[in-house]
Amino acid sequence: MKQYLRGNYTLDVTIEEPAEDAPDATEAFERKALSRLGGSICFVSKKGFLWKGDGANGSGAADRQPA
Amino acid sequence: MDLGRRIASQLDQATFERIAPLALANAELNRPRIRRSILDLTGTTVGEGDAALVIAAGPSLHRRRSLERLKSSRFGGAVVAVDGALGACLRQGVVPDLVVSVDPHGERIVRWFGDPALTAPSADDYFRRQEMDPAHARDEVTANRELLDLVNRHGPRLAVAIATSAAPAVVDRCETAGMALHWWNPMYDDHDAPDSLSRRLHASNGLPCLNGGGNVGTAAWVIAHAVLGKRRVGIVGMDLSYAPGTPYARTQYYPELKALLGDRYAEAFVHIDNPHVNETWFCDPAYYWFRDVFLEMAREANCRTYNCTEGGILFGPGVEVTPLERFLEESA
Numbered sequence: 001m002k003q004y005l006r007g008n009y010t011l012d013v014t015i016e017e018p019a020e021d022a023p024d025a026t027e028a029f030e031r032k033a034l035s036r037l038g039g040s041i042c043f044v045s046k047k048g049f050l051w052k053g054d055g056a057n058g059s060g061a062a063d064r065q066p067a
Numbered sequence: 068m069d070l071g072r073r074i075a076s077q078l079d080q081a082t083f084e085r086i087a088p089l090a091l092a093n094a095e096l097n098r099p100r101i102r103r104s105i106l107d108l109t110g111t112t113v114g115e116g117d118a119a120l121v122i123a124a125g126p127s128l129h130r131r132r133s134l135e136r137l138k139s140s141r142f143g144g145a146v147v148a149v150d151g152a153l154g155a156c157l158r159q160g161v162v163p164d165l166v167v168s169v170d171p172h173g174e175r176i177v178r179w180f181g182d183p184a185l186t187a188p189s190a191d192d193y194f195r196r197q198e199m200d201p202a203h204a205r206d207e208v209t210a211n212r213e214l215l216d217l218v219n220r221h222g223p224r225l226a227v228a229i230a231t232s233a234a235p236a237v238v239d240r241c242e243t244a245g246m247a248l249h250w251w252n253p254m255y256d257d258h259d260a261p262d263s264l265s266r267r268l269h270a271s272n273g274l275p276c277l278n279g280g281g282n283v284g285t286a287a288w289v290i291a292h293a294v295l296g297k298r299r300v301g302i303v304g305m306d307l308s309y310a311p312g313t314p315y316a317r318t319q320y321y322p323e324l325k326a327l328l329g330d331r332y333a334e335a336f337v338h339i340d341n342p343h344v345n346e347t348w349f350c351d352p353a354y355y356w357f358r359d360v361f362l363e364m365a366r367e368a369n370c371r372t373y374n375c376t377e378g379g380i381l382f383g384p385g386v387e388v389t390p391l392e393r394f395l396e397e398s399a
Contacts, residue, residue, distance in 0.1 A: 033074050033335070036323040037353050038082035040170035041090075041230070041253045041279030041286055043360045044265075045079070049293035049368070051258050051276045052106070053269050 071337040074352035075359065082281060087255055087264065090171040090232030094252070094268060097231050097238055104274055105228050105251040105294055113164050114145025118398035119297035120375075122163065123284035124151035124199035125306030126313070127378035133303040133391055134159040140395040144299075147228075147291050149283045150179040150237075151199040152304060154210070157217040158202070162224060165295075166246075167287040168237055169230040169253060169279060177236040178203065180244065181215030196317055222246050228290050231274065252276045253286075280364055281357045288361075292370035300370050301394040306379025307358045308339065308350035320351045339380045343388045348380050355380075362386065 068076075113119075120142065128134065137146075138161055148156050148163035150170075156163055170176045175193055178185070179200075187208065188195075194203040202210040218225075222244030229241065229248050241248055254276040258265040265276045277293070279286040284305050291300045309318055315333060324332040338349045350358070358380050365372050365385030374381050375391035382388050 030070075030074055030077070033323070033327050033352070034077055034081035035085065036327065037074065037320055037351070038078045038085050039279075039281030039353060039357065040086065040172075040283060041232070041281060042083050042086065042255050043079050043281045044254050044257060044278055045363070047254065047257055047259075047278060049278050049289050049364070051254060051265065051269070051278075053273075053275070 069334070069337070071335045071350075071352045071355060074335065075337075075355040078281070078353060078356040079360075083255060086171060086232070089173070090230075090253060090255075091264065091268070093171050093234055094231035094272070096235050097233065097250075098272055100238060100242075100248075101231070101250045101272060101274070103247070103249050105249040105277070105290070106275055108165070108226075108228075108249055109294060109296065113295050114297075115143040116398065117297055118142075118144035118299040118301065118394075119291040119295060120144060120146050120301045120303065120394075120398075121284065121287045121291055121305070122146065122148040122152045122156060122161075122303055123287070123305040123376075124149055124155070125284075125304045125308075125376065125379060126310045127306050127376045128152060128155060128304030129201060130310060131303075131377045131391070133375070133377075134161050136391055137161060137303070137395065140392070141399045142395045144398050145291065145295055145297060147287050147295075149287050150176060151283070153179055154181075154200050154202060154214045154217070157214075157221055162221055165226050165228050165249075165290070167228045167283055167290060168233050168241075169283045169286050171232040171234055173234045173236065176234055177240050178207075178211060178214075180237065180240045181218045182211055182236075183215065183240065183243075185211045196319075196321070218244050228287075228294075230277075230279075230286075231268070231272065250274055254278045278364070280360045281353075285357065285361050285364065288372070289364070292368055298370045299373065299394075299398055301373040301375050301389075301391070301398070302381075303375050303391060305374065305376050305381055306348065307354045307361070308348040308380040310378065311346050311348060313349075318351060320353060324351065341378065341380060341382065343382060344378055346378065348378065350380060 150168040226247045255264040362383045
């Protein structure tokens with residue numbers, strides 16, 4: 001804030017910047033950890049176990065040739 | 068909330084961001100090789116009756132000699148093994164009805180099937196450090212050579228439920244060994260959402276999307292009840308944690324946690340008392356997330372789930388903890 005507020009007086013104490021303006025080390029660590037940890041497959045909450053498509057049987061026709 | 072649990076609570080989105088790019092790239096590479104859907108198994112008989120046993124690769128599989136006990140039983144239900152447990156199964160003479168593979172990692176996963184390219188100890192210490200198959204930790208080159216022979220010998224009798232996310236090296240290895248591949252898509256996101264990746268993937272290859280629960284063991288359990296239609300599903304080797312006394316340095320995410328936290332790395336581990344075995348097991352944030360997810364899914368499943376691991380941290384509503392013999396006898 002120092003660049004915005006200037007007074008015509010001198011303080012006897014040193015005012016420190018609020019702590020919340022500084023980057024939080026724990027949050028930074030957690031962000032880094034999240035980019036390195038995790039599973040080998042996703043989990044989607046409340047979407048059931050198997051989705052076969054809308055009205056399809058999910059047997060894999062699409063645009064390929066079955067065996 | 069402590070650090071480990073706090074990280075675990077955010078791992079669903081983090082897993083998506085870390086896994087999806089590689090998994091979807093693999094799906095595109097694998098697309099021309101897809102011949103069978105996993106749903107082709109739905110109408111067939113995989114194991115007798117309504118029971119299945121899922122074999123995961125946690126330390127209790129060896130501590131509790133689960134495979135030897137299975138081998139000496141009269142269990143005739145479906146045996147569904149994760150890829151990391153395949154070597155242990157074949158060494159004990161247990162030939163799974165279905166092997167499940169999902170991890171998109173480009174180099175590591177093929178080792179579970181025997182890596183034809185490995186001729187010297189790998190620079191990657193993963194297999195010397197991991198707890199899933201101690202044979203690889205002792206002497207990875209010899210273990211790999213023996214596994215190559217075993218998988219080649221049994222390959223034509225093996226079926227694999229393989230995710231489209233699997234690395235092409237794994238697909239090559241399975242095909243070369245003569246395994247029958249049954250394909251499925253991992254569910255990446257809400258398929259009802261606009262621009263859903265799952266929906267786009269399904270449109271491109273026609274395969275069903277399976278909610279995998281974060282790890283291959285949970286995916287195998289989903290396949291057992293949601294695809295094979297089994298109503299009694301037992302589980303062995305699903306500790307989702309490390310046994311008491313395991314050095315932190317021998318855990319899966321140790322290098323990452325050490326690099327990130329320095330001397331504070333131990334704070335990321337969560338310790339849990341297991342009243343069924345009177346032991347305290349511990350896990351990293353990823354395993355803790357797997358446990359939370361499994362318990363959420365178990366409550367919704369159209370089957371009874373029996374955890375016969377006899378160790379680990381997987382217990383709670385929806386999961387019946389029972390000795391392996393009792394499950395096997397009641398399912399025979």
